[in-house]
Amino acid sequence: MNKIVFVEDEPEVGSLIAAYLGRHDMDVIVEPRGDRAEEVVMRENPDLVLLDIMLPGKDGMTLCRDLRSQWQGPIVLLTSLDSDMNHILALEMGASDYILKTTPPAVLLARLRLHLRQHVARADAPAPAAGLTPHKALRFGTLTIDPANRQVLLSGDPVALSTADFDLLWELATHAGQIMDRDALLKNLRGVSYDGMDRSVDVAVSRLRKKLLDSATEPYRIKTVRNKGYLFAPHAWES
Numbered sequence: 001m002n003k004i005v006f007v008e009d010e011p012e013v014g015s016l017i018a019a020y021l022g023r024h025d026m027d028v029i030v031e032p033r034g035d036r037a038e039e040v041v042m043r044e045n046p047d048l049v050l051l052d053i054m055l056p057g058k059d060g061m062t063l064c065r066d067l068r069s070q071w072q073g074p075i076v077l078l079t080s081l082d083s084d085m086n087h088i089l090a091l092e093m094g095a096s097d098y099i100l101k102t103t104p105p106a107v108l109l110a111r112l113r114l115h116l117r118q119h120v121a122r123a124d125a126p127a128p129a130a131g132l133t134p135h136k137a138l139r140f141g142t143l144t145i146d147p148a149n150r151q152v153l154l155s156g157d158p159v160a161l162s163t164a165d166f167d168l169l170w171e172l173a174t175h176a177g178q179i180m181d182r183d184a185l186l187k188n189l190r191g192v193s194y195d196g197m198d199r200s201v202d203v204a205v206s207r208l209r210k211k212l213l214d215s216a217t218e219p220y221r222i223k224t225v226r227n228k229g230y231l232f233a234p235h236a237w238e239s
Helices: 011-022 032-042 060-068 085-093 106-124 163-173 183-191 200-209
Strands: 002-005 026-029 048-051 075-079 097-100 138-140 141-144 153-155 221-224 227-231
Touching: 002 011, 002 032, 011 026, 011 106, 011 141, 026 032, 032 060, 048 060, 048 106, 048 183, 060 075, 060 085, 075 106, 085 097, 085 200, 106 227, 141 163, 163 183, 163 200, 163 227, 183 200, 183 227, 200 221
Parallel strands: 002 026, 002 048, 048 075, 075 097
Antiparallel strands: 138 141, 141 153, 221 227
């Protein structure tokens, strides 16, 4: 049985979701206050943390950031705030997923199970041999992407990227010359399917273009392929 800490200040919502998940082999501990949640998570050491955003004492975004610095399990935001910016901010704070409370319970359950499976798979993966790095740095003309140090250089100058933006750039660059659609990017980066409405990939690509000195009106480094997706151009970094 998986253990989940659910931080939710609305008693009815907390009890309904806890009861539903409990019927599917999940032990749910409901904590109503954000400022007590870290202590509960550290004490219970759950398999997954489920957070509302609007919480007394400490909001879910701040709690997600603070937890991520000391706890490596899946953190899922479950909220009624349907906002692209909140969605993007949650991912940059270290959340594994951002799910609306209007999501059907069966879909919520499936997504939580997915994050639990992925976390177990990562924990069971063999560690790389000492002295070896799993990925070498990629170089495209003046662009260098170093996964070991999570560093990006453009014409020798460092480019400051968030964790989520670095992961997106790495995913695009390791598929240079290939069209990557939103569904593939979301599945590879976050383990979720594209629902036809999620614009977080588009917003993140726009940020990458700006930081990598690509054209906003006619991008040539990270190209938009109409009705298909995005293409990282490997030969567009010579100058």
